[in-house]
Amino acid sequence: MRQGKHISSLQNPLVRQILQLKEKKRGRDKTGLFILEGQRELQLALRGGYEITKVFFCADIISLEELANLFPSVAADIEAIELSREVYRRVAYREKTEGMLALAKAKSHKLQDLEFHRRNPLILIAQSPEKPGNLGALLRTADAADLDAVILADPKSDLYNPNIIRSSVGCLFTVNIAVDSSDEVLQFLKEKEISLYSAALTASQLYSELDYTGPVAIAVGTEATGLTDRWISESDASVIIPMKGQIDSMNLSVSAAILIFEALRQRNFD
Template identity: 60%
Template sequence: MKNITSTQNTLVKQIVLLKEKSRERKKTGNFIIEGQREIQLAVKGGYKIKTLLFYSGIITAADINELTSVNDIDPELIEISKEVYHKVAYRETTEGILAIAAAKEHTLSSLNFKRVNPLILIAEAPEKPGNIGALLRTADAAGLDAVIIANPKTDMYNPNIIRSSVGCVFTNNIATGSTEDIIVFLKANGIKINCAALTASVNYHKVDYKKPTAIVVGTEATGLSNDWLRNSTQNIIIPMQGEIDSMNVSVSAAIIIYEAKRQRSFD
């Protein structure tokens, strides 16, 4: 087993880059996972764990061996010092373990639906990784067939997305693409497009979600682009009874998603 004690180590510097720079993650095809639960969910989601690094002051080598044995993985194991761990760790409350994993390609063509009438969540250009994480948690809880990010502002392995999704980024069926390509994909697959919008809308619970359906949400600041509104099967709205005209995007999505699930009797 290797041991790293210097924060100037080449691998340590690479991990810092993977943690902080999207272009480094894209260039290498690798990303960082921190925490036991997140690593286990990544394994469950079919991700290849290349390297496990741990600080024995928090988690022991025996615990690491049990983790690899239970999850049937055989990564390179590296013990790191306290100084190195604090250099590479992202979260304030830590578990003493992080992994280098291989990213997946999230193309539209790679999507496989588990039902003939899929229920999909689409978010256009979400700016905050925390919102993306919350959307992924909702999608996981509801057992959606896919989550598609249109015109993404960051890659899906941003540490803030991994953290805020509590690892659900690994358990969801995810694709990214341009708004134009996603609309073509939806129409080719006979999937209805229900856009959350303020204009030409009907109350969200008056729409039939039993057929193949995409629920499309935009940013709180600007909403959806005209491309979505022009191609919408039906615009939908959640009635506001207070002084504001919108809610957090993840809250809005959850309300609509669970109405769709109710209509489908939580299939």
């Protein structure tokens, strides 16, 4: 990367662009760009094949030389723009910061482009995920399990919301992700002959009684309402995780992890 200009004004057009990408879905959708912050996040994005267009850094926290040593794979012609501490404090969104952020191009995540690395794929489907923290946690679980894909059906938030990137600790960039409508996702599963197991608060089968060794998609809904009736009715099985205490449900990512790792156990963690 090469040394760029120094920005000390909050009114600078680049600063306004960063803030728009940070705060507005419309800005991310219009430009196809997003902001990522943090060393691990940038490393994972580069490893995941994301195109970086600009890098910003605060010299009071990290030097250009340190930045270049940390990210040798950033193209030599990419501009590294220095921000004053005041400007950096305004554009950063993490409480504990490492003095750098980057501008990157979003990917398309088309369902028809989805490819699997297993002969019998294991997929997680999240219907209408709303809370960035929950979606980020699901992506962390998907990365830990090395799932073939995560499919988002009718999502309520865009993937490149900074809170999703932060809560996923960069796993957004390591997981194979597709986004589409419920209609298209259900049709896709039928065409690919992938069994659909849906998590439900009331169901006829315990999660541990099912066979996960074939091509399987595990579907979860929101914590508030769960999956819609349509997803339940079109499932090959509705599964339940038995509760021994006073509550009737668990955190979404915890429930998904239990189902996913049962599937991996049956597959000998392959």
